[in-house]
Amino acid sequence: MGEAIINTAIASLRKDPNRRGELADEDFYGRRVEILKEMENGWSYIRTQYGYPGYTESRNLITEERKVGDWERAFKKLVISPFADILEAPSVRGVKIITLCKGALLSVLEAADLQGYVKIGLSDGETGFIKEGFLSEYKTGYTMEKEEELRYDIIQAACSYMGCQYRWGGKSPLGLDCSGLTFMAYQLNGITIYRDASIKEGYPVKAIPKDRKKPGDLLFFGGHVAIYLGEEKYLHSTARNGSDGVVINSLNPEDFLYREDLARRLEEVGSIFC
Template identity: 70%
Template sequence: MDTAINNTAIINTAIAPLRKDPDRRGELTDEDFYGEKVIILSEVKNGFSYIRTDYGYEGFALNCNLIQDECKVREWEDSYKMVVVNSFADIVAVPSVRGEILITLCRGALISVLGEADSQGYVQVRLVNGVIGYIKISLLGRYKVDYSLEMEDKLRYDIIQTALSYMGCQYRWGGKSPLGLDCSGLTFMAYQMNGITIYRDASIKEGYPIKPIPPDQKKPGDLLFFGGHVAMYLGEDRYIHSTARKGSDGVVINSLNAEDPLYREDLAMRLIEVGSIFS
């Protein structure tokens, strides 16, 4: 019997909260998206399991949000998958705008794609539980699981564009979806959607691709660390980040330049480190 498969589960809900404690009201530390693989480390009380995500984050998830059936997990693992790139995307029972909505997914969710799109742009997909549905192919993108540094300028551009796609989203502690993100949720998703798995929290950690660089060598797409907070550098002293500061309350652009109207003195004075995958 395959032990690895037996310990593997697939997220079976649009957004599965990952909590600090096995409590539905416990602190949200992360969110896992539909179709993502997790490893069950142990089953605990109250219908929770202690899990580890593919990117190394650990926490408590509800068992009802996980598919653990070995056959379904194996089928999902072996299937051709694409990723939702739109903020939200409906999967419907029939290829029609009038079709029953089976589930609404958010950016970052994975879906198993069957064949080519029809003349109306619908493609047949299989849900984790085996149910067949349909989604507009324009709402999906290539599921990137690796990256190359050879085209550095393009990769930096793509990472920034992904971050900018969350502009205006509200701040949510532990969040990383268009419904709300925290600071490291934003930077994590900007890289993850481009095939790069960085550390989920607001710090540089050994074993992940972000490495410290001299602050004066920062370029667009690099990360700025302020001690408990992280932002993405855009160039010309500006950066994008998700902040709970009153008046911002979400994903906004600010500046390190005191003469810029978007200047944030509190952060400019706290910049302690710059990190890059291009070091």
């Protein structure tokens, strides 16, 4: 039916077209989606750029063709801070327009001033200001030329969510599930992997022998996924009592971080570096 731009900080994608529907995924401000069907109750059935479908409230979307086109052509940067206020004026006293989170996209209109404020464009055509340090390069692709550097960047992106709570279907600093964490660690580096905890044809992660795992690869435990850190340790988002979010655990039985239940369930290792 057409394309749209997300116009809210975090757009919930639900399995049913109502607020009590199970949360399937989240997508962020400034991200493009495809509208598959418009419902009569104020909801739209959409598909994200990475192929994930769900229902979101229609008010979360900008559908005007001109605005969508302008946004697609705009030079954009990525919000990398966990949370960032967009202000009406380049001042700490500026009125807040909206608070965005890591993963959002903004159009950059002018270079930073002496106080570090960048003039940005919003997806609805309005303008505002944000601190330069809250923005990073918006990567839409990747190269294998510097494999070790890319592995390091993936791990750093994942570690930036340390301490965030577990949230089924989430992938923001307010809460993430296991595949939300792994997806964001890769997406922030310009790599689109499958959103769920499995290896799927058509995405860059491929199965490799378990003994060839390296930092930045993915560990699949049958319905659960983690990022391998090296030295038998891994980072994941877990709802296990006492962890309740993004933590580090180990495959080594001699390590106090060892989780026997997951070590026994390790089914395969996935990597884009193969």
